[in-house]
Amino acid sequence: MSMTTDPGSPLSLPRTYSRRGFLGQSTLTLAAALGTAAVAGAQQRSQIHAGEHGNGISNPGQENKPLLDENPNTNTPPETDFGDIGPIWYSFDLARKRVEEGGWTHQVTQRELPPSKDIAGVNMRLTKGSFRELHWHTADEWAFMLYGNARVTVLNPDGTMFVDDVAKGDLWFFPAGYPHSIQGLGPDGCEFLLVFDEGNFSEDGTFLLSEWMAHTPDEVLTKNSNLSAASIAKLPKRELYIFPAEMPGSLAADREEIEKSGPITQQQYTFKMEAMKPNKTTPGGEVRVVDSSNFPVSKSIAAGLVVLKPGAIREMHWHPNASEWQFYLAGKGRMTVFMPPGRARTMDFNANDVGYVPPVAGHYIENTGTEDLVFLELFKADSFQEFTLNNWLRRLPIQMVSSHTNLSAEEIRRIPVEKNDVIAGK
Numbered sequence: 001m002s003m004t005t006d007p008g009s010p011l012s013l014p015r016t017y018s019r020r021g022f023l024g025q026s027t028l029t030l031a032a033a034l035g036t037a038a039v040a041g042a043q044q045r046s047q048i049h050a051g052e053h054g055n056g057i058s059n060p061g062q063e064n065k066p067l068l069d070e071n072p073n074t075n076t077p078p079e080t081d082f083g084d085i086g087p088i089w090y091s092f093d094l095a096r097k098r099v100e101e102g103g104w105t106h107q108v109t110q111r112e113l114p115p116s117k118d119i120a121g122v123n124m125r126l127t128k129g130s131f132r133e134l135h136w137h138t139a140d141e142w143a144f145m146l147y148g149n150a151r152v153t154v155l156n157p158d159g160t161m162f163v164d165d166v167a168k169g170d171l172w173f174f175p176a177g178y179p180h181s182i183q184g185l186g187p188d189g190c191e192f193l194l195v196f197d198e199g200n201f202s203e204d205g206t207f208l209l210s211e212w213m214a215h216t217p218d219e220v221l222t223k224n225s226n227l228s229a230a231s232i233a234k235l236p237k238r239e240l241y242i243f244p245a246e247m248p249g250s251l252a253a254d255r256e257e258i259e260k261s262g263p264i265t266q267q268q269y270t271f272k273m274e275a276m277k278p279n280k281t282t283p284g285g286e287v288r289v290v291d292s293s294n295f296p297v298s299k300s301i302a303a304g305l306v307v308l309k310p311g312a313i314r315e316m317h318w319h320p321n322a323s324e325w326q327f328y329l330a331g332k333g334r335m336t337v338f339m340p341p342g343r344a345r346t347m348d349f350n351a352n353d354v355g356y357v358p359p360v361a362g363h364y365i366e367n368t369g370t371e372d373l374v375f376l377e378l379f380k381a382d383s384f385q386e387f388t389l390n391n392w393l394r395r396l397p398i399q400m401v402s403s404h405t406n407l408s409a410e411e412i413r414r415i416p417v418e419k420n421d422v423i424a425g426k
Ligand code: MN
Pocket: 135, 136, 137, 141, 180
């Protein structure tokens, strides 16, 4: 157990409180500065659910020290936490990797994170030249390039074809049922995050070209596709899934070849998310939003890419239209999710972790590390929508807010009226 004082002392507090000054002594210092009314408020806060903390925190038995060090708020939550809201965390680094000749894949779905009914995620690596086999599936697919370069194709029902190259920070969207391909390019292939709008989606449950042909009688393949017995004998007997292949030619050469058999589509299935101008830039960081308003094909997935500077906070907010599925790309942070009646859970998040926020639940994300905290917020929705606590409180008549909070008009006016999304640390 992480302690700054003797665990036997009735005054001992978990390190997390004293280090961040979130509650405890620093609250009293602040309260003294604000006057006696605030002192009464602070004392009241420290008494919330006192039965869950205090002396009972001592832990003389065994512990998994590396896990505790990575998750200081998870095992020893802030005093403001209470009750159970269900799982809000999982990590790709706990998920089994399926390793193939040309790369690997692992997934965090509803099976790993049961409340996530709307979204499942897959993290995949393809080495240079290697393919994720030609396939299609029941869910819409949204993807974010984490590393390297890839070439993607997707066919439209009208027979028009799309082909493009994607690099780090780019994304793509392929509608359910549309057949597509992904191939790693030079110099070192690629790694990407796939997001599907079905919590129970599985990468092991996609419709593969190799399997369909392997499970069709020879005479039907001859009749259907004009293939001779000798040609059919060459077809793969089992799935290819992820496999190495020759590097393709240039994108221009592939486009030219595609145009020989039919038209290229006008529909855009890729988007340069990281390269776009931020929707919000504040001293606390940046937010980029991609949804159907700027990327029309993405009708079922709305996404935010957030960069939080050390000490900064993604402000207290909630989303009216969907649950939130998060992927942490870099840094270290913590999130508290608030649910009725009076329940709250705080957990720590590191790179490669997944976070989950139930529909309309209140939450914030705080950068607790020394580097930028970078994460994706994903919603099964056509548009990114949010309410912020600050904006709500400042848009109401001051007396109404004062009646609810005991705060004076002057104190209420210190709350920012704008939706800042990212607020620098004090
Ligand atoms: Mn796919």
